[in-house]
Amino acid sequence: MTSLAVIGTGRVGGEVAFLSAALGLFDEIVVCDAVKPLERAQVLDLSHAAYDVTVETDPLLMRDADVCVFAAGRPRSPDTKTRADLLSANIPVLDDCCRHLPSFGGVLITITNPMDMNNYYLHRCLDLEPSRCIGFGGQLDSARFGCRIAAEGIGGTATVLGEHGEHQVPVFSRLDTPVPEGQREEILRFLQGASMEVIRGKGGTVFGPAAHVVRLIEAVLGRRSSEVIPCSCIVDGEYGYSGLSIGLPAMIGKEGITRIVEWDLDAWERRKLDEAAMFLQEICRDLDV
Numbered sequence: 001m002t003s004l005a006v007i008g009t010g011r012v013g014g015e016v017a018f019l020s021a022a023l024g025l026f027d028e029i030v031v032c033d034a035v036k037p038l039e040r041a042q043v044l045d046l047s048h049a050a051y052d053v054t055v056e057t058d059p060l061l062m063r064d065a066d067v068c069v070f071a072a073g074r075p076r077s078p079d080t081k082t083r084a085d086l087l088s089a090n091i092p093v094l095d096d097c098c099r100h101l102p103s104f105g106g107v108l109i110t111i112t113n114p115m116d117m118n119n120y121y122l123h124r125c126l127d128l129e130p131s132r133c134i135g136f137g138g139q140l141d142s143a144r145f146g147c148r149i150a151a152e153g154i155g156g157t158a159t160v161l162g163e164h165g166e167h168q169v170p171v172f173s174r175l176d177t178p179v180p181e182g183q184r185e186e187i188l189r190f191l192q193g194a195s196m197e198v199i200r201g202k203g204g205t206v207f208g209p210a211a212h213v214v215r216l217i218e219a220v221l222g223r224r225s226s227e228v229i230p231c232s233c234i235v236d237g238e239y240g241y242s243g244l245s246i247g248l249p250a251m252i253g254k255e256g257i258t259r260i261v262e263w264d265l266d267a268w269e270r271r272k273l274d275e276a277a278m279f280l281q282e283i284c285r286d287l288d289v
């Protein structure tokens with residue numbers, strides 16, 4: 001039997017649960033939300049979809065899940081400048097939810113922002129192996145990067161590394177055409193603000209994150225051919241970094257992150273990645289776990 005736990009069944013968690021049920025990825029989905037009428041509504045709504053899946057709410061079942069999607073916590077409003085500004089509001093949520101996952105043996109996918117810092121915090125709090133803690137955001141940033149370069153007539157594989165936040169690192173050196181520094185900075189500024197128009201228009205991003213989270217889950221379940229996926233990884237010397245979680249190219253499998261792939265980056269990308277790592281390392285070091 002395969003089981004998915006979804007902690008926080010708001011916009012993103014709810015949509016991930018729905019898509020996972022629709023695609024038949026799990027036999028059981030265990031959902032949990034602090035707002036019990038919402039949790040109950042999600043269970044009923046999912047049940048009425050009549051997919052072949054059991055929907056549970058007993059938190060004790062979560063520790064045995066194969067995959068746990070962590071989407072509980074405050075999202076940005078149009079007044080929240082950066083994702084990092086959510087840290088102090090969401091750390092207590094992480095603390096509260098960790099009680100559901102003692103001796104969790106599956107793969108954790110962290111969505112809650114600021115995602116990289118939270119992924120690191122959950123790894124520490126739950127004493128989970130780094131490979132089992134996948135921070136989600138790089139695929140979404142990469143898709144936004146892909147939309148932008150396509151609009152500019154540039155081809156190639158669009159990947160974003162670094163922080164899922166202000167310190168994103170779009171990898172220009174793997175595109176088909178050289179992109180000069182001025183245009184890189186302009187595209188980076190676009191990426192930094194790319195989700196805000198959605199947040200202003202509909203309250204939060206939903207379809208984009210949920211679709212990519214489900215692709216990540218499929219990779220964990222071995223349902224996709226092996227491919228490099230940009231996600232936040234807890235590093236131990238890779239790219240010269242330690243003591244943080246940061247977006248890097250990774251291979252994903254049943255045990256989580258099976259390998260962090262070392263790419264040759266050009267000087268601009270390396271400088272941006274170093275800046276992202278310094279920013280994240282400083283905050284991760286100060287987290288009181």
Ligand SMILES: NC(=O)c1ccc[n+]([C@@H]2O[C@H](COP(=O)([O-])OP(=O)(O)OC[C@H]3O[C@@H](n4cnc5c(N)ncnc54)[C@H](O)[C@@H]3O)[C@@H](O)[C@H]2O)c1
Pocket residue numbers: 007008009010011012013032033034035038071072073074075076086092093096097110111112113114115136137140164204205206209
């Ligand atoms: N990493 C990404 O790419 C990405 C994409 C979208 C959203 N996010 C982040 O994901 C998080 C959720 O976003 P959303 O739009 O779904 O928000 P939302 O407000 O719709 O859902 C969050 C849910 O968490 C629940 N919650 C809060 N505290 C809880 C607790 N202690 N225990 C259980 N449940 C609790 C809330 O009741 C709510 O239902 C936010 O932090 C957002 O910024 C990240």
Ligand SMILES: O=C(O)C[C@H](O)C(=O)O
Pocket residue numbers: 075076083113140195196205209
């Ligand atoms: O931008 C946000 O606050 C939500 C999420 O991280 C996103 O990129 O869609």
